[in-house]
């Protein structure tokens with residue numbers, strides 16, 4: 090089921106120069122799994138902004154978002170007490186119950202967001218994920234401590250080498266000779282392509298594409314897969330690596 | 337006082353004039369996850385072609401001030417799959433007559449799709465989207481020439497029994513000439529407007545935002561254009577007009593009807609606010625009361 094509701098901002102603070110953490114209070118009963126997203130109505134903007142659910146519980150939703158354009162800029166200026174119109178219950182998230190012992194959670198930039206709730210749930214059922222976060226440079230690094238506080242094993246890669254491994258998340262796997270049996274990934278397309286191409290493990294990835302509705306009726310987000318055309322907002326955003334076609 | 341919202345399109349009576357526009361509501365059943373869609377007047381389903389189409393590469397959408405551009409490229413499962421799979425699912429959730437939006441790239445294709453959809457009991461009206469390029473006519477859209485519109489309408493009318501509404505593109509110099517050509521060729525009604533050709537550029541990458549470069553502009557921003565065209569066409573033709581373009585509120589519905597529309601389609605507004613049609617229908621009686629309107633049919637084309 091989908092739900093539109095009005096949520097109250099209880100927290101909205103910068104984690105870095107471009108990344109914000111927002112906590113919203115309201116109805117979360119339609120959120121089913123890690124990797125789902127919300128669609129945020131921004132005052133004065135025609136389309137909603139899709140943002141992954143970083144974490145949620147009975148009353149709250151946490152979002153991590155980068156300020157990239159006008160919509161996210163407006164979001165970043167909201168103060169506690171502000172109201173936001175959100176659609177929830179959107180998308181099909183990660184397979185939280187996948188049989189695996191040591192999955193890699195690969196986040197590229199803000200793509201780390203949906204992996205947080207996933208890591209929490211994996212740890213809760215005794216699975217020990219390896220979290221690998223990739224950023225451009227040390228000052229962009231966010232969420233590292235959040236994952237560490239959960240008790241996960243965390244590695245960082247930066248393109249300029251200013252923190253952790255120099256290079257991409259896939260370079261960490263190589264450098265540390267990490268042995269995993271599955272992966273979950275979210276990040277920019279070039280990173281997802283590299284992850285799906287380089288890693289021999291099976292896995293699933295969360296795609297990012299421009300959307301209009303976010304609930305499956307406009308076909309603006311439809312991607313060709315090996316099992317036919319799929320809507321990223323409805324059958325996705327999470328897809329099996331084996332299902333994706335890289336052109 | 338009870339406000340009468342019923343309207344009639346070529347013998348098909350709707351409980352109210354509010355119809356989600358093609359491409360902005362899928363086949364309806366997905367939207368019933370938000371609300372009971374049986375409050376709607378009718379539903380126009382996604383443009384259907386003979387073969388299944390994946391459509392255009394991504395990205396397919398760009399935001400604009402008070403609107404959006406889409407270049408979906410008529411993604412649909414094809415007429416046979418629509419009939420065997422989508423219509424039964426639609427029927428489960430929506431128990432009223434529907435509007436079948438048919439597209440084509442040749443006269444043969446329109447004829448074949450219309451013939452097939454005409455026999456579907458659920459379908460009350462066939463809405464012919466003539467904004468598609470004619471592959472046999474040098475790629476020009478059917479809807480940009482009175483002759484080619486008339487040709488399609490005549491060909492389709494021969495094979496169907498249900499009312500035929502021609503959905504016109506606003507990307508023409510003389511909308512009245514096109515509408516009259518459709519009427520003279522036997523169309524039972526006109527629907528307008530489809531999207532306006534538009535474009536957005538990402539100034540950082542210096543590239544168009546949409547992979548297809550250009551796309552169809554719609555949403556609140558096009559409302560005045562739609563009102564103007566509905567007005568011109570309804571004055572010039574004697575067949576009913578379905579008004580479409582930028583409608584977001586009950587007040588917009590009334591304005592569109594005063595311009596000459598018998599019913600009103602709501603497109604892009606559904607994409608931001610999935611409850612747009614429901615909210616409009618619920619607000620209509622109040623708005624009628626405020627404006628002293630007893631029956632919606634009283635105001636159709638009331639503007640001189």
Ligand SMILES: Cc1cc2nc3c(=O)[nH]c(=O)nc-3n(C[C@H](O)[C@H](O)[C@H](O)COP(=O)(O)OP(=O)(O)OC[C@H]3O[C@@H](n4cnc5c(N)ncnc54)[C@H](O)[C@@H]3O)c2cc1C
Nearest residue numbers: 138139140141153154155157158159160161202298299399
């Ligand atoms: C399923 C999904 C989950 C996402 N999760 C997150 C997240 O957790 N954190 C985060 O920071 N970002 C996330 N994004 C990306 C986020 O939606 C965009 O950064 C945001 O919409 C940009 O809005 P803007 O107004 O600031 O940018 P503008 O460039 O001004 O936006 C203009 C239009 O383009 C769209 N747009 C621009 N960039 C993107 C993009 N990268 N992806 C999709 N649409 C875009 C906007 O939605 C809007 O319609 C996610 C995207 C998707 C599809």
Ligand SMILES: Cc1cc2nc3c(=O)[nH]c(=O)nc-3n(C[C@H](O)[C@H](O)[C@H](O)COP(=O)(O)O)c2cc1C
Nearest residue numbers: 357358359383406465529530554555581582603604
């Ligand atoms: C995403 C999208 C898909 C559309 N698909 C179709 C279609 O398949 N057939 C059609 O006749 N019109 C299609 N349209 C046009 C709408 O039905 C409508 O005519 C137009 O958007 C103007 O109305 P609006 O301003 O309320 O959106 C589409 C519009 C949008 C935004």
Ligand code: FES
Nearest residue numbers: 301303305308322
């Ligand atoms: S964004 Fe509309 S179908 Fe996915």
